[in-house]
Amino acid sequence: MKLQNHCGTMEPSAKKAKIQPSSKKIIIRLCDAFIRTDGNIICPVIKAENSIRVLYKLEKGSLLKILQDVGRQNELIYQDIELKSVTDNRKIQGNLFIEYLASKSINLELNKYKEELLSKLTEISNVKDILIHNVEDKSKMIPQPIISDSDFEMHKLELCSKRLSEMSEESTARPDLVIAADNIKSQLEDLKDHYTRFAILSQNGKGKSFILNLLMLLTADNEDEYRENNANLKLPEDIPQNTTLESLSEIHLTNLPDVVKGYVKSILEKKQDTNQDTNQDFHTVVTPVCQLLNSDLETGTSSASFSDISKYFSEKKGLDIEPYILPQKAMLGSYESTTKCIIHLRYGTVYQMRVDYFEEKELQNQLFELVTLNEKETSSDMNEDIKEKAIECLKARFEILTQQNISENAELLESLSSPEDIKLSEEVQQFAGKTELYFGKGNNSAQDRLALKDVLKTFTPSQDDNFEQYQRKIAAVKKIVVYLPSKILHGGKEILEMPGTDDSDPMATHSIKNALEDVDAVILISDFSFKIVEKEVKDMLTESTFLSKFLSNPNDYKLMLLSYPEKNQGFQYRKDSSRQIIKLEQEEQKKRKEELKMMTKLIRMDAISEDIERNIITSYILPVLHTSILSQPGPEHEVLTKHDIFLRRTGILNLINLSNEYVASKHRSTYDDVYTELSRFKDEITEGMTAEDAKCILNLLSNKEVKKIREPELTRKNEHLLIDLKKELDNLLNMWVTKEVTKMLQETIEHAKEKWEKEKHKVTSISLYNPYFYGKNPTAKVRLFNVFFDSPVKEEIFSMIKDKIELCLQKYKEKTILLFTEELNSLLTIEEKPTVSSDFVGKIINSQLDDALK
Structure with a gap:
């Protein structure tokens, strides 16, 4: 082997x-x-x-x-x-x-x-x-x-998967190699679809878009790579006519742009979940939502602006370059937030974008919160600052989406008795619930990039005469995903470029809070230090679900406090500034101590644990300096060696390495599971079966007649096992809840009463605990849980219950494996093929059983 x-x-x-x-x-x-x-x-x-x-x-x-x-x-x-x-x-x-x-x-x-x-x-x-x-x-x-560590691990698994597929076709292969190859391929697909999310958080005008543009430019695939990586790209127009969604070949689906591939998969999954017909024509369903990026744009001006980057470091010249992909601040409209809606950035071999809009009912339900917030019983129980921001946000969206001025028409609000009473404008109704897909041909990187950049401008402030039309689209956007051929995103990273947290754009507040519920890492950008960062940025962080998750399980998350001071003259280093930049390392250590003190104060702890401290990253970043150095002429490794003293202190290489290590750690358990699966194939063939016998098993199980006859009976027997399992679990839980848990809760209640009498003076405002608006309100001075209880409920009881449940599940697994083994052997006997053991069957279906029982 x-x-x-x-x-x-x-x-x-x-x-x-x-x-x-x-x-x-x-x-x-x-x-x-x-x-x-x-x-x-x-x-x-x-x-x-x-x-x-x-x-x-x-x-x-x-x-x-x-x-x-x-x-x-x-x-x-x-x-x-x-x-x-x-x-x-x-x-x-x-x-x-x-x-x-x-x-x-x-x-x-x-x-x-x-x-x-x-x-x-x-x-x-x-x-x-x-x-x-x-x-x-x-x-x-x-x-x-x-x-990147994650890229290395994924490449390793892809090689193993490819070898398994080859071995499954050899005469000496193990009988379960075909199934194993499919399992590993499926796990690889799941890994590719699972992104580790990094959210960029700051006030408006701190340079989020500019920093991201430099990082994308710094790690972009060049023209040769772009053409080579897209050599097998298939556009929707390349799919043969009369092809149904269900009959799309794997080759066609694999080589379509990511946005098209994802759209097709989402339609198939939705229809399968609702038992709808999946034999729809590909072109009828997909082509109307697709738009090919204009590839006839002039690229000279944009390319020329990049040629001056090297002069920043070598000639002490300022940096004036065209935005690489994301819109940046301009003179006109500079008082506005550049980013109006959250943009998800992922790696893709071709420039492409997917835009999803809220359904009409979703928009109506969101806007109807205005009515709820103005009800008397609500207004007295809600924090006034939170309520005011919510109303301001919803009024702005209401007027844009309905074309009705609710600020000047108080009767309109009173006339709304249900979400359905809200009438969206005709234009909004036309694109509500729709999806738009944009992608390039993959022949010319610069042209595809510039075309996509123009599309992205329509979702940002613009001097265009049709900006009111764009505003309506922006207010109805559910999600924007942009795929870029920049290697900093490669290996399973997703970066969320978010609007600023300050009050210049109240419509963005709700989407930022929602985004912070579901990210793995937050990159907070400040001018000089988190200690002196704006209050609304600190409030957004401390009120976020992310921070509560981070504090509970710090090893699963990352908080990166990055300072970007390059707009200040004192932090602009040039080729003769080696002594000055060395001092930056000492300043960074001092800054870290102060920032950790500030974080301790914000989360109201006497001291933070080693785990929390280890997963809070603090650093200066100097992306302009780093990019300019890497633009210097000469042999590449000599440029890096010559200017190593600068490159090690810009924070960029450290940021790339830390993010890579973190992404790999998020998937470590999955990698280990796959490697465990692979290790089983290092041994020689057992069970006395040939590859031909293994294929016979697969053919038998996929035969429609066999399925029709044997599957219903097998399902019926398995349902009996499930009924028995449910009875065991019910008896187990009833017994333990009645005895041990009830006893524990009674003791806890008595203790809580005593503690309340001692601690109730700490509660200063009941309204802070009202869960109505945005659910959690973590701005409370003291959480009620800490007032009533010393620590979480007694875990040992639940641990014992869990052990007993797992014992029941293990018995069910053994019975199920035996049932499947008997069924398979009865089929093999008919075909006069060697039978298999329950151990053989168990190895194949064990992981699927575990997933099902979870």
Whole structure:
């Protein structure tokens, strides 16, 4: 079996030749080369699939064979290979060093060696950019591009999945390889669809869009990558006529733009959930919502503006560049929030965007809250500041969406008795509930980017005469997702660019609060420090669901307090400022202490735990400086080495590495589950079955006649098992709730009464606890829970109940596996094929059973 080579666990050993007196040692340093983006900027990130280091880690045997073959062609005898690193905290960091023996008279032609090596590498991998040097020893290290941990793990799993699929077609494969390959493929798809969300939070005008634009520019795929990555792209027009949604081939679906693929999947899932017909024509359903981005735009002005970035660092010139993709502040309308609605940024090989609008009923229900908030019984119990902001927000949306001035028509509000009484404008009704899909052809990166940038402008303040029309669309937007070919997003990251938190745009407040309920990390941007950040930003953070989740489970979340001070002259560093930027490190340590003190004060704790402190990231970021340095001319690794003292202190590389590590940690349990599954296939074939027998099982189970006859009976038997399980659980819970839980609650109530008498003076405003508006109101000075109780309810009782429940579930699993085994063996006996054991069946369906029982 060769699966272990893909998983990086076993490699063939190469015999070393003895050093002869007439031989000399040659050391070749082999590295991933940095490539430049279309703005002539060195990209600090590389995809795992393009890396020679990853090839060494995951397919060392294949790489060794190539190194040996190419060595022989150049009169070199292979000796050894080592991945050497100055640090040990990253799996794939460092330089590769290859040792050869050669005749003392040989004059190695590195260019010829490199050409032959690349030719061999491209036959087995996507590696196409490498750097080769002949060095005297292994201490001469050079910088290399960053590979995200999550990208590395995903690439490893994809290699394993591919190998499993190949093995399932071989005569010596295990009988369950086909099923295992499908399972792992499904898990990979789930991983790709599960994003780790980073929300960017700040007041208006702090540079969120500008910073994101620089990061996207810094890590963008260049034109060659863009065309190559989209070589197999299929547009909706390429799908054959009379193709139904259900009959779309996997190849067609895989190669469609992400927004189209997601739209098709959502329709199929919705129709399956409601048992509707899924045999709709693809073009009838999809084509009307699609719009091809205009690819005939002039790109010269935008490209020219990027060419001056290098002068910021080298010539002390200011930075004046075109926005890369996201709209930024302009002179006209600069008093407005640039971002009007939340934009979700994800990685995609082609520039594309999906816009979803609220359904008409959803908009009516949202606007009807105005009536509820004005009712007398509500007004006396709600915090006035919260209520005032809510009413202001809803009035603004009401007037935009209905074209009725509710501020000047008090009778209108009183006439509304239900959400259905609210009449949206005709224009809003036309796009309510609709979806819009935009995508490029994938032939020209600059043209597709500029076309998408123009579309994004329509969802921001504009001097366009039709801005009132855009306002109506903005007010009705449910979600905007933009896919960009920028590697900082690669590996499962999603960045949420949000409106500012201040009062310049009250319509945005509600969407920001909602977004903070469902993010994994918050990146809070300030000018100089979180300690002196604006009050409304602190309030938004402290009132958010995110912060309460973070404080409860700090290891599952990240809070990044980033200061972006580059607009200030004192934080603009140039090539002669090395001494000044070194001092920034000391200032950053002082700043961190102050910011942690401020956080302790905000969350009303005497001290924060080590877990909370570890997961609060504080840093200065200098994206302009970083981008300008990576725009300097010369060999890429020499530029990075020469200006390393600056690059290590801009905060950008640290931000990229920390976010990569965090995303990988979020998926670690899933990775481990898949690796556990894969480890089962390292053993030789058991059960005495051939691949042909395994295919027979699959054919039997997919046969319509067999399904029709056997499935109903199998379902009936399984339902009996479920009925028995439910009875056991009911008896168990009734007994324990009646005895132990009731007793525990009675004791807790008595204790709460005593504690209330001692602590009730701390409650200063009952209205703060009213859950009516936005549900939680965490602005309370003291949470009622802490007033009544010392600690959470006694966990040991629930732990015992959980153990007993799990025992019942385990018995059910064993009975189910036995039932399925008997059913499968009865079918195999009819076909005169070898039978299988319950252990065999259990291995295949165990994970699905666990998921179902959760």
